[in-house]
Structure formats: structure tokens, C-alpha cells
Amino acid sequence: MTSERHRQAALAAMPILFVALWSTGFIGAKFGLPHAEPFTFLFVRCVLTLTLLVPLTLLMRADWPRGAGLWGHIAVSGLLVHGAYLGGVFYGIYQGMPAGLAALLVGLQPLLTAALAGPLLGERLGAVQWLGLVMGLAGIALVLGGKLDPGETLFQGFGIGALVSVMVALAGISLGTLYQKRYCTGMPLLGGTVVQYLATGTLMGLGALLFETREIEWTTTFVLTLGWLVLVLSISAILLLMALIRRGEASRVASLFYLVPPVTALEAWWLFDERLPPLSLAGMAIAIAGVVLVVKSRSGGAQSRSR
Template sequence: MPPSLSSRLSALSLAAMPLLFVALWSTGFIGAKFGLPYAEPFTFLFIRFVCTLALLIPLAHWLSDGWPKGARLWAHIGISGLLVHAAYLGGVFYGIHLGMPAGLASLLVGLQPLLTAALAGPLLAERLTARQWAGLLLGLAGVSLVLGGKLDPGDGLFQGFGLGALASVTIALLGISGGTLYQKRYCTGMPLLSGTVVQYLAAGVVLGIGALLFEQRRVEWTLTFALTLGWLVLVLSIAAILLLMALIKRGEASRVASLFYLVPPVTALQAWWLFDERLPMASLAGMAIAIAGVVLVVKGKRV
């Protein structure tokens, strides 16, 4: 292959990798919608983490540049795993289990850059730019429009779901935002792949306890559930993580962060196509405004 053609193909593949990562990541919400009719949320996630660890531990041993050093770093990584995986995924799955549309759940947790930016000031002594403050206000206005479009006082507060679903997804948003800040502050020495194993271990234990205490742990092993579980394990928990590692190694992590605002509309489109989930025009306008707010926050970071 001529060197020029090879370099062009390499550049194209590198440019496509962030988009591929976002496309894969958005299917996690759809996977929850497909799988939850056959298993309760904590049980579903516990099985997912057990299957993931069975594959990821050998991969970490083979590909990783070592395991975390010292008990303190292990503890910090475990806490970040409880926030990033147990609280985040547990909240999202439980909210969808209680009736929240997958597209709306994706939008609410997609506000993570806004909340992280708001908390980074007091926790990490980072100052917000004027553009980021504008983005925060836009994001809040957009979410208000989205939730207002679903408001139906005559049908239990929110059409199709109640405060429990909203509280669950709010916990997910707080978990991913707090986990991001915690990991940034305390887990800087974390090897990415083996550290992810530690995070999954901690989250799996807590979700397993949750399944034991609060669920009946019944699973319908249908073909749909098995295929959904396989997709979430192989594509989300393994392939997406390895893709993220490749992006970080090539210095493309910032591009992934800037493209995360595409996850909510991609998820909403998938949910409309697969499940006929429809949002009112006010909610669609609110989604666009909220995404614009996230873009301002991400793009408004000081260099």
C-alpha cells in the first residue's frame, strides 16, 4: 500500500474513533430498555459485571502495564467505581425500570459536564469562564423545558413515570459527576485497564448486595436477554473501554469529551426507531438547548 494512502486511512480511522465510541456508548441506554423486561435492574447489572470481569481480568493481565500500587490507591479506585459504575448504571437502569424513557434518561445524565464544571470550582479550585456559566444556565433551561414537556399533573406528576424514576436518574447524574471529580483528584496513578477491573469489582459487590436485599433475582433467559447481555458486556464494557484506551493513548480523550453531547440525540433517535418513544416539541427544543449548554461548558474550558 502506498505510504500516502496508508497515512490517509490511518488519519480517517483516527478521526472516526471518537464518533464510534459515542455511537457505541449511546447503545447502553437502549440495552437497558431491551433487557430490563427480563431481569430486575440490580440483578441485571450484577450478571453483566460478573461476565465482564470474567473477560476483563485476563485482558488486564495480558495488556495492562501493571496493577494499582498500594492499598490506598485500591480504596480510592474502589470508591470511584462505586460512583461511576454502581451509582451511575444502577440509577440509570432503575430509572428506566420505573418507566423513564431511555432518551430522556440519556439527556439527564448527559448533563454531567455541566454539573462537573459547577462542582469543580469548590472541590478542585477550578474557575469557570463566562462561557461556561452561560452553558450552565442554558443547560438548566433546557432540562426545565424537557421535563415541562413531559409534565402531566393529571397523571401522577410525570407522564409515564414518577418521582422515583427522576430521583434514580438524578442519583446516576450525581454519581457520574462525583465519580469523575473523585477519580481526577485521587486516582491519577490508576492504570486504566486494571483500574477498571477494580472499579467493576467494587461496583459488582454493591450491586450484588442490592440484588440480594431488594430484588427477587429472577431472570428470564430469553434470546433477547442473552443477546442484550452479550452486547452490553462485549461492546460496552469491553470494546468501548479498549477503544477509550486507544484514544487516550493517541491523545484523543479531549475529542471524546467534546463529542459526548451527541449521546442524548443519538439515543433519542434509537429509542424512537426501536421503541416508538416520542418527546413533545417542547422537550425536543429543550434537548437542543441543553446540548448547546453542554457544548459551551466543554468548549469553554481554559487551555
């Protein structure tokens, strides 16, 4: 009984731990990008991640994907979940977008994922779930409303290029979550993640080779930031995300991302003095309420079906 209780507690803590870890990725980008260009930064991150992940996979004698078809699907999901998402977020922050605002924009993912989950995966959301998703979108809109700049740059400190880049990240993580849920159900956790990072590292390497100087300032801040992103984000948080996707429906997993913007905004306020007006704080509260509505009603529906 005690071991089962501990297991249930660990499962319940997985989403909370994921949100806490995932939010620090935006902060890591803010710390590291002054010392390296985005694609170069991400290429080094992928190489170091693979340097740790491949021996771990071999040591644990973990399974590898079976068949060229599954390898291809996993590579595509990696290009979307890691390549497009990380590349878009890092480039947007490199172009001047605040870390908190980048998190808020990609926080639109649950609505996009839920809208696509029906035609692509056959998942259906009820009225209560849609209400929660709309509340989340409305909350994020309020937060953005407090950041709008009526000038030519649209937002303070950056232009349309940064906005488009983060929208690419939004599309990548949304489509990648759905693609993986549909085509990568047989993906072994460790071996599959290695394949994803191989594809992503190749893409980031090409981006660095074609568009960047590939110069890095190996400062203490950069080294510590890189270590955190590799160990905590690229390995721990990504494996946790893959486990969550495999355990739950795509729209429910995506709803966790509503919680990332307020957590990131608080971290950015503490570390970089990125301040939010009262309207934005109210938007955060509405977004969190939307998450609770989606997750609670969805888990309640699952329990009813199990009975």
C-alpha cells in the same frame, strides 16, 4: 506525517465514538429489564465483564494499581461511576421511566460537574464556557417540559421513586468523574477498570441478594442485549471514557454527555416509538449548541496556552 495525521483523526473521533456507544446503554436497559431485575441484570453483566477483562489484562501484561490507597480510591470511583450510575439508571427504567427521558435527566451531569470542578479540582470556566453549560441546561429543561405530566406521578408512566433513582445516577457519575480525576491519576487503564468492576459487582450482588428474586428469563433478546452491554458498553465504552478523563479536564469530558440525550432519544423513537414534541426537539438543538460552545472554546483556550 501521514501516521501523525491518522493519530490526530483517531483522537478527534474518540468523543464521537464514545457518545454513540454510551447512548446505547439506555436502549440496552430497555430491552433487557423485562427479563431480569435491575441489580440481578447488572451483577451478571459485571461477572461476564470481569470474565473477559481479567484474562485480557493478564494477557497484555498490563499494570495493576500500586498500593492499597490507590486500590481504595479506584474502588470508590467505580462504585460512583458504575455502581451508582448504572444502578440508578437501570432501576429508574425498571420503574417505568422511558429510556430517552432517563438519558435526558442524567444529561444534567455537565452542569453539576462544572459547578463542582472549581472547588474540588481547581478548574475554572470562563464566561463563554458557562454560557454553553447554561444553554445545555436550558435545552434539557425544554425537553423535559415536553414530557411533564401535571398528574400525581410527575411524569407519564412512573412516579417519584424512578426520578430519585435517576438523580442518584446523576450524582454518582458527576462525583465519580471528579473523584477519579483527583485521586486516580495513577490508575492503569485495564487493571484499574478491573478493580472498579470488582467493587461494582459486589454492590450489585448485594442488592440482588437483599432486594430481588434473582430470576432471569434467558431469552434470545436478553442474551443479545447482555452481550452488547458487556462487550460494547462495559469494556469498550468504559475504557474509552477512562481514557478521555485521563486526557482532558473533567468539565470538558462531562460536556460530551450533553450529546447523549438527543442520540438516545432518536434511538428510542426508532426502536420504541418514544416520541418527542417540537418543544423537546428545540431543546435538543439548544443543548447541542451549548456542547459545541463549551468544547470549542475550551479547546481553543488550550491551544492558546500551548503557544
